[in-house]
Amino acid sequence: MxxxxxxxxxxxxxxxxxxxxxxxxxxxxxxxxxxxxxxxxxxxxxxxxxxxxxxxxxxxxxxxxxxxxxxxxxxxxxxxxxxxxxxxxxxxxxxxxxxxxxxxxxxxxxxxxxxxxxxxxxxxxxxxxxxxxxxxxxxxxxxxxxxxxxxxxxxxxxxxxxxxxxxxxxxxxxxxxxxxxxxxxxxxxxxxxxxxxxxxxxxxxxxxxxxxxLDEMRHLTRSNVILQTTGDLSVFKNMTGVYDFQQKGKELSFSIDHEHINDLLKVAATMPMDKFEIVPPTLEALFITHYENDEA
Incomplete structure (x- = not known):
């Protein structure tokens, strides 16, 4: 090129x-x-x-x-x-x-x-x-x-x-x-x-x-996860790399570090899932997180 x-x-x-x-x-x-x-x-x-x-x-x-x-x-x-x-x-x-x-x-x-x-x-x-x-x-x-x-x-x-x-x-x-x-x-x-x-x-x-x-820069921030399951919800809360954990009934939402997504998938595969979404970070999130980390 x-x-x-x-x-x-x-x-x-x-x-x-x-x-x-x-x-x-x-x-x-x-x-x-x-x-x-x-x-x-x-x-x-x-x-x-x-x-x-x-x-x-x-x-x-x-x-x-x-x-x-x-x-x-x-x-x-x-x-x-x-x-x-x-x-x-x-x-x-x-x-x-x-x-x-x-x-x-x-x-x-x-x-x-x-x-x-x-x-x-x-x-x-x-x-x-x-x-x-x-x-x-x-x-x-x-x-x-x-x-x-x-x-x-x-x-x-x-x-x-x-x-x-x-x-x-x-x-x-x-x-x-x-x-x-x-x-x-x-x-x-x-x-x-x-x-x-x-x-x-x-x-x-x-x-x-x-x-x-953008794919190469996803490491700068976390992906957002939303899931619904009848399994043990505490397993997700106690996982390494999970942040901003929220629970409403059987639905969970949290963010997770990029390097721990494979661990999340392995745990999720062992449970019955009614809903499972992983949303990669937007450019805006990448941008903001990068500067927050830089200032810190």
């Missing part, structure tokens, strides 16, 4: 302040990578270095095998970018701005512009100064998704959109993924990242602290 983005030990200083201390990760061809972290973690700074807007203080950043700073113009011919707060020319209409962005990039995919305007329910004749934040985001998304790029860098792209429009965005990203496009998605909507991303990179205080597929 070809490497589209390669970041190695990236550092960025603003005077004495180290915004990025050690950022290393890759995005492969045809892959969606979710880039998450709390506010001020360094997500947007990393993206600005990727785009050649900021010059790195250390490390290396390559896009399509080219240096992100030295070869910025060549790189930009093959990518689309949407920031978290799209700034527009107030006296131009949304349609005029979309057409300008498309023209600057080199042309749109046939009929894609009009299709996206309809899907995102944007009034392209209204002047940008009268747009809400959500509509400004729609203009940026429509322009970016209308062109045929190899890489899409999206920094909080659905900020200000309602849930219906978020669903439209997710459908478009899944289509791009099916077409073999590469996507770096920075989002505070963890369910969005969980649905779309092949891999997740977690950054905190300028350092990448965890990365991998």
């Amino acid at each position: 070809d490497t589209v983005i390669k970041i190695d030990k990236l550092q960025k200083k603003f005077g004495k302040f180290e915004a990025l201390k050690d950022v290393s990760f890759e995005v492969k061809k045809g892959e969606v990578v979710g880039f998450i972290g709390p506010n001020g973690a360094g997500k947007s700074t990393t993206i600005r270095v990727l785009l050649g807007i900021l010059k790195r203080s250390g490390g290396s950043v390559e896009v399509f095998g080219k240096d992100a700073w030295d070869d910025e113009i060549e790189i930009h011919k093959r990518l689309s970018y949407v920031p978290g707060d799209v700034a527009l020319w107030g006296n131009m209409t949304g349609g005029e701005i979309i057409d300008l962005f498309i023209k600057l990039h080199g042309g749109a995919k046939r009929n894609k512009r009009d299709e996206l305007i309809k899907k995102f329910e944007l009034d392209p004749k209204k002047k940008a100064k009268n747009y809400s934040k959500g509509n400004r985001q729609k203009v940026g998304l429509i322009a970016a998704l209308s062109v045929d790029s190899d890489l899409y860098i999206l920094d909080e792209p659905t900020s200000g959109l309602d849930p219906l429009m978020e669903a439209v965005f997710q459908e478009e990203i899944e289509q791009l993924k099916n077409e073999g496009k590469s996507i770096l998605l920075s989002s505070h909507i963890l369910s969005e990242v969980e649905r779309l991303a092949d891999r997740v990179v977690i950054i905190r205080e300028g350092v990448v602290v965890e990365q991998g597929t």
Whole structure:
């Protein structure tokens, strides 16, 4: 699989302040990578270095095998970018701005512009100064998704959109993924990242602290279990790795450490079960648990 983005030990200083201390990760061809972290973690700074807007203080950043700073113009011919707060020319209409962005990039995919305007329910004749934040985001998304790029860098792209429009965005990203496009998605909507991303990179205080597929990261927290049985309920309560044990009649609910799930299954197999559910942790649970453990 070809490497589209390669970041190695990236550092960025603003005077004495180290915004990025050690950022290393890759995005492969045809892959969606979710880039998450709390506010001020360094997500947007990393993206600005990727785009050649900021010059790195250390490390290396390559896009399509080219240096992100030295070869910025060549790189930009093959990518689309949407920031978290799209700034527009107030006296131009949304349609005029979309057409300008498309023209600057080199042309749109046939009929894609009009299709996206309809899907995102944007009034392209209204002047940008009268747009809400959500509509400004729609203009940026429509322009970016209308062109045929190899890489899409999206920094909080659905900020200000309602849930219906978020669903439209997710459908478009899944289509791009099916077409073999590469996507770096920075989002505070963890369910969005969980649905779309092949891999997740977690950054905190300028350092990448965890990365991998969701399955690889499940070890960071516990699975939730719900079961109903006529067997001896105390057996489950006394098992190693069981937490938050609750009982309502014959129904039990508890959480269990990943490494003890096999032990749970062996015990459960010896009893009559009316109900048995194991729910793996969500990305939100992984994220929260990771930071709780880190602070501890």
